[in-house]
Amino acid sequence: MNETLLQRVIVPLVYLAAAVLFIVGLKLGAKVRSARRGNAYAALAMALAIVGTLVHLGNIDYRWILGGIAVGTLVGLVSAVKVPMTAMPEMVALFNGFGGASSLLVGICEFWRHIVEKDEQGTVTEILGAKNAVTIALSILIGAITFTGSVIAFLKLQNRLNKGKPVLLPARHALNLLLGLGVIGASVWFGFIANDPQSISLGAWIITGISLLLGVLLVIPIGGADMPVVVSLLNSYSGMAASAAGFVIDNNLLIIAGAMVGSAGLILTQIMCVAMNRSLLNVLVGGFGGDSASASGGDSEYQNVKSCGVEEAAMILENAESLIFVPGYGLAVAQAQHAVRELANHLEKRGTKVRYAIHPVAGRMPGHMNVLLAEADVPYDQLVEMDVINPDFKNTDVVIVLGANDVVNPAAAKDRSSPIYGMPILEAHQARTVFIVKRSLGAGYAGIKNTLFENDNSMMIFGDAKDVLQSMIGEVKQL
């Protein structure tokens, strides 16, 4: 079939325009003022890419394609509009998994339609070339790991899987290594050794099966607080999977867009790791909070913890000139973001300076707290990063810790035996008064004692974050 001018020149130029728009979109997306425009540019780029592809395909049967697009649009539209803001981390993880599933299926279809359906004899390398043999295997491998890994992350974020706690299998490192070797073996068999459609597809199914299992095994040992790292790493994988699919179908646009997503995801992953003072390997190998917590579990009894009621807290707030909220995952669980905002409004009317200290790994995805508070109309210039706000704590009258725990634990700075030793923390303990709103004295995710609770200037307010905040609002109104 001779390619028309349209297919040879125009479509590649449309792809080029799409690639440029993706880059501009990402660039604009890195600044608060232009981020929304950037997202629109990227969406436009995607539309161009899809139209370009449909034009390139020319006169074909569109029924299957249109069916897929119709179903996908409906599902994507409904879930994007319906998902509550607090469930954003798991929604992003699930969408990500679908992208991985698509790359996996593209890899499978490609050898299936060229080899199995045509009943070609010979190895994949002989029929499609060595490049395709390798990239089809890679597309299946990365796509499958992204898919099941993201689904597990989704379930964990919904607390459906073992209440979001790590699942540690015995000998899991040996098992992963064995499966890794197995997938390499199966890929070599698939690409270079198997020489008839049956044994080639057997190889592909083995790669698929092992990779799906690997995705599960790589994510189940990772605990809730490490989820920001995992979600952004899986995001990076889905970009790499798209790149691999780009090599399979010889499309530079896929390679470009996939590579940019891959590197962007890696940068975010790196930022998260630095924020926890842990290496990526350390997060992936997992076990944080599992082994170490049992070692230090003996001294988790609290002494000299003071608690106070809401009225007392309100009286202290009355005289406070400055207040810093430290939000954590518990705030999202209690859906207390609007209550925080309302309390802040009342106090600001009385002249209190209100700010929010955001730890880089607070919550369950990068920037989780920012999105959550933005939903409650908290102006983003009141959200202050850790490095900027830490020197200010000692001049602050009141800190209210809401559903955060490990990120304000002074043991991370002082206690060398602590499992979180070395993790940068918000220095909330330096404020004149620290209120910690918490349901009970239970340990945080890392399963370790928080020495902040025993400080002389700390006071616990026991209860659900939303209830406590609402009664505080009531008290403050009466002042």
Added chain:
Amino acid sequence: MDPLLVSIYVLVLATFVGFEVINKVPPTLHTPLMSGANAISGITIVGALSVATSSEPSLSNVLGAAAVAFATINVVGGFLVTDRMLRMFRKKER
């Protein structure tokens, strides 16, 4: 130059563009940016479209249509939730 080499050039250069463009992002934008990048990774839809093309029903068509559906969810859902998040960010009006 061999087409494969061209593709590898493209891959490496695009990776560096990604690093350069994303470096120094304010934490406020981490979530929307991740979500937006996630939507872009749905570009694999281009691959999915090209494998779901023949008319007679076959395994590759069914899988191809499924690939199109998955990628479309990723694209449509991804861009929409990103927009929803970004709409919320605003400065305090004084």
